[in-house]
Amino acid sequence: VKGGTTKANSGTTVNVSNNTINNAQAWGLFVNFFRNINVRNNTVNMANATSVANTVYGIDVSSTYGPNSIMGNILNLDYPAITTSGFGLRVITSDTSGPLENARLMNNIIRVTAPSGNIFGLALSTANYYTVAHNTVDITSSATGAYAGSFTYSSASFTEIRNNVFTNSGGGRVLFVSNTNNIPIFDYNTYFTTGSTFAARTTPASPNTFASLIDWRATFVDFNSHFARPSYTSATNLAPNVADPNVWNINGRGVQLGFANSDINGVSRPVFITDGVPDNGAFEVSPTVAPAPALAFPSAPVANGTQKFVVGVDTIASIIWGTNAPATFSIRQYSGEKGPGINASAFTYFYYDVTVPTGTSGYFFNYTYRDSWLGHFSVDEVLIKGAQSTSPNVWTNYNGAASGVDDLLNTITIAATNGGGLFTAALDGVSLPVSFLDVTAFKQANNAFVQWTVANEISLNNYQIERSFDGVQYSAINSVLTNGSNSYKITDANVFASSTAKKVYYRIKAVNNDGSYTYSKTVVVQSDKDAPTLTVNAYPNPFIEQLQIKVVASTLAATTKGAVVLRTMNGNIVKQQAIVLNGGVNLFNLTDVQSLSSGKYILSVYYNNEIVSITVQK
Numbered sequence: 001v002k003g004g005t006t007k008a009n010s011g012t013t014v015n016v017s018n019n020t021i022n023n024a025q026a027w028g029l030f031v032n033f034f035r036n037i038n039v040r041n042n043t044v045n046m047a048n049a050t051s052v053a054n055t056v057y058g059i060d061v062s063s064t065y066g067p068n069s070i071m072g073n074i075l076n077l078d079y080p081a082i083t084t085s086g087f088g089l090r091v092i093t094s095d096t097s098g099p100l101e102n103a104r105l106m107n108n109i110i111r112v113t114a115p116s117g118n119i120f121g122l123a124l125s126t127a128n129y130y131t132v133a134h135n136t137v138d139i140t141s142s143a144t145g146a147y148a149g150s151f152t153y154s155s156a157s158f159t160e161i162r163n164n165v166f167t168n169s170g171g172g173r174v175l176f177v178s179n180t181n182n183i184p185i186f187d188y189n190t191y192f193t194t195g196s197t198f199a200a201r202t203t204p205a206s207p208n209t210f211a212s213l214i215d216w217r218a219t220f221v222d223f224n225s226h227f228a229r230p231s232y233t234s235a236t237n238l239a240p241n242v243a244d245p246n247v248w249n250i251n252g253r254g255v256q257l258g259f260a261n262s263d264i265n266g267v268s269r270p271v272f273i274t275d276g277v278p279d280n281g282a283f284e285v286s287p288t289v290a291p292a293p294a295l296a297f298p299s300a301p302v303a304n305g306t307q308k309f310v311v312g313v314d315t316i317a318s319i320i321w322g323t324n325a326p327a328t329f330s331i332r333q334y335s336g337e338k339g340p341g342i343n344a345s346a347f348t349y350f351y352y353d354v355t356v357p358t359g360t361s362g363y364f365f366n367y368t369y370r371d372s373w374l375g376h377f378s379v380d381e382v383l384i385k386g387a388q389s390t391s392p393n394v395w396t397n398y399n400g401a402a403s404g405v406d407d408l409l410n411t412i413t414i415a416a417t418n419g420g421g422l423f424t425a426a427l428d429g430v431s432l433p434v435s436f437l438d439v440t441a442f443k444q445a446n447n448a449f450v451q452w453t454v455a456n457e458i459s460l461n462n463y464q465i466e467r468s469f470d471g472v473q474y475s476a477i478n479s480v481l482t483n484g485s486n487s488y489k490i491t492d493a494n495v496f497a498s499s500t501a502k503k504v505y506y507r508i509k510a511v512n513n514d515g516s517y518t519y520s521k522t523v524v525v526q527s528d529k530d531a532p533t534l535t536v537n538a539y540p541n542p543f544i545e546q547l548q549i550k551v552v553a554s555t556l557a558a559t560t561k562g563a564v565v566l567r568t569m570n571g572n573i574v575k576q577q578a579i580v581l582n583g584g585v586n587l588f589n590l591t592d593v594q595s596l597s598s599g600k601y602i603l604s605v606y607y608n609n610e611i612v613s614i615t616v617q618k
Contacts, residue, residue: 004033007065017041028075029059036066043074051081058110061091068094068103068130072264075110076236082117085145088137090120094127102131102158107264107282109238110137115170118145122166124159125152132161133260134269136238136281140170142195148174153182158539158550160185163254165230165281168193175199175216185540186221188255188372190280192229213313220544224370226253228312230281240285248291249312252336252349254278255372272483273378277336277349290353293330301325317352320364326357336373339424341393345513346376348425356420365417369410369425371617378484380427381407386414387426397426408598436520437567438604438611441506446497448525450506451489453602453613464509465490469501471522476509486602487613502527534581534612536605542617545594551579551586551605558583562607564590566616574601581607593618 003011010033017040021028028044031037044058058075061068075088088110094103110121121137124130139148148166151159162185166174171194177183180201191198191213199210201219210216213227231244240247256278258271263284270276279285294309294316301307303325309317316333332353339351350373365386377384385403389395397403403414405425412425439452450465460482466474478490495504504527508520535552549564559582566575574596579588590603596618604613 001030001034002032003035006033007063009033010035010063010065012036013066014038015040019043021045023047025056026054027057027060030057030062031060031064032062034064034066037061037064037068037070039068039070039073041072043076045076047076047078049080051083052079053083055084056082056086057090058088058112059090060087061089062093064091064094066103068105070103070105071107073108073110075108075112077112077114077119079114079117082114082119084118086112086114086117086119087123088112088119088121088139090123090125091127091130092123092125095129102129102160103127104259105130105132106134106260108135108137109264109282110135111139111236111238113140113170114146115141116143117141118143120146120150121148123147123150123152125150126154126157128153128157128159130157130159131257131259132159133163133257134254134263134278134280134282136165136283138165138167138169138232138238139172140235141168142170142172144173144197146170146172147176147200150176151183152176152178154179155182156548157182158548159183160539162186162188163257163260163278163280165190165250167191167230168195169235171195173197173200177201179203180219180221183221187224187542188253188280189222189225190230190250190253191225191227192249198227223542224255224372226280226312226314238281240281240283242285242288245289245292247285247287247289248333248335250280250283251285251287252277252334252373253280273372273374274376274483276375277372279336291332291334293332296329300327301329315368317365317367319366322362324360324362326360328355328357329360330355331367335370338375339387339389339395339422341389342395342424346427348375348377349373351422351424353422354420358419360420361418362416365414365423366411367423369412371410374425374484376484377425377427379486381405383428384412384425385428386412387424388414388417388419388421389423390419390421395424395426397428399428436508436510437602438613439506439508439520439523440611441504441523441525443496443525443527446494448492448495448504448506449489450492450508450523451487451611451613452508452520453487453604453611454510460510461513462511463488464511465492466507466509467492467495468505469499469503471503471505471524474505474507486615496527534605534607536603536612536614538603538614538616543593544618547590547593547603547616549588549590549603549605551581551588553581553583553586553607556581556583560607562605564588565604565606566590566593567602567604568599579605 013036015038020043022045112119121139228249231241231246233239264282267284307319384405386398437453441450463480465478467477468474504525507522511517537550564577
């Protein structure tokens, strides 16, 4: 499917969907020179009983420029050997920097088999501004030039790779990245190979191979990713087997993505942190079996010693035993699941099941969590304590000095634990008043938009938006439940079409769980003043040494001065920088952020007395 011969004469839009392509010789599907492509729900089956000498492609997307969508495709390539190269899905020379959002490569199932071939499951080369999420990719090859995922870039790509499954069932390598400095986000993925080399890169040159995910994290990526065997139904069917304990290596292992609201089969997927945790790969699953016990080191408790428990390659818990260590101890990690019998309106999405002999007590217990599991506690993380259930539907909190949290290492500590049972997170019950950092409102067409940013969003239930046409009498027009984002926006649709008022007044009422409330300042929207639309994104997020801000001003008519402000979640300003905005895409670097403490921050862009805020992580 070819739309032109150069970028200048590329076709505008092409939809290639719902096709089945069998036994092509070289290309199953080739899409070339278009500005906007939708390649969805295609099935490509390519196989040969003998070795092939030519390069083969399941789907090949080349020279495309626009808000591309490559979703829901199923690719099966089976060869005894490929003497050149084989690609399940390749995207090459694709620049989508113009649209408001990244191109999306999502919910694809890719399987490529050539035991001695240089094969690639998913390969991106100079494909900028892509979100690669919720794909299930498996290759079978032991060749050193074969990779389940390959990402080749010579400069910053603004590509993010999250919530995928990448495996090599042939014992070969899993990942190749040409330059680890040019991909801002690798995180919350599931990886696996039985081979001795996990990943490779070209630049920096030393080291250029990585034996394990632990080694790979030295490149400042994949801190929340998981290395363990997933549960495929069979070697040729990558759908998860929900009766295999390995299904827990994908269940609840992802991070919430606002646009990824369903899997390849249309099953609902959580997009807000309070709604649950998405599963990795193309499928949402519901396990019917318990997870396997974590591996213990040493295998049995030792008096006055420390015992660690590992799932995949990560230590998920540790015990410091006293003089009376039990003979046995086991622990299972339930990722992405609410603790059984929790009736509170606020909770997290993880728990541990501990089996220990009766009478065991007084041990020092550390157990870990991931940020995506925090559920209703995402903004209250520093207040987290341990909680235990030893009887069905009955939970007890370890409040005060009995328990603590390290929100940098994501570890909960219980100083003197009694018995076994289920363990999760609870809040200590300390409430802090909400602080409105900014409240703004502006007009576009006949609509008014109200947005606000807060700090200390603890023990809040909802926000009520109140409107007045005279600045005296107010009435509620909308309400928004707290979701942990610290930044909110609502639309008062057609308010200027149904009213002759020259000014409309708005204020926000923050309502606590106990019914108490506080008001924001009042903001005014004038009927004769339209404001431009801005979209703000930050890369990488989480950031370490640098933070690039992308501001798309789609309706900004003239050059406008503004500012970028970075605040702590308590509202303290830690960085601010003057900027100049032009219509279209604006890129800014926020410098000297490497010295900031780890944690969450509020990033705000100010312009024309308006503000847009997002949350970022250090």
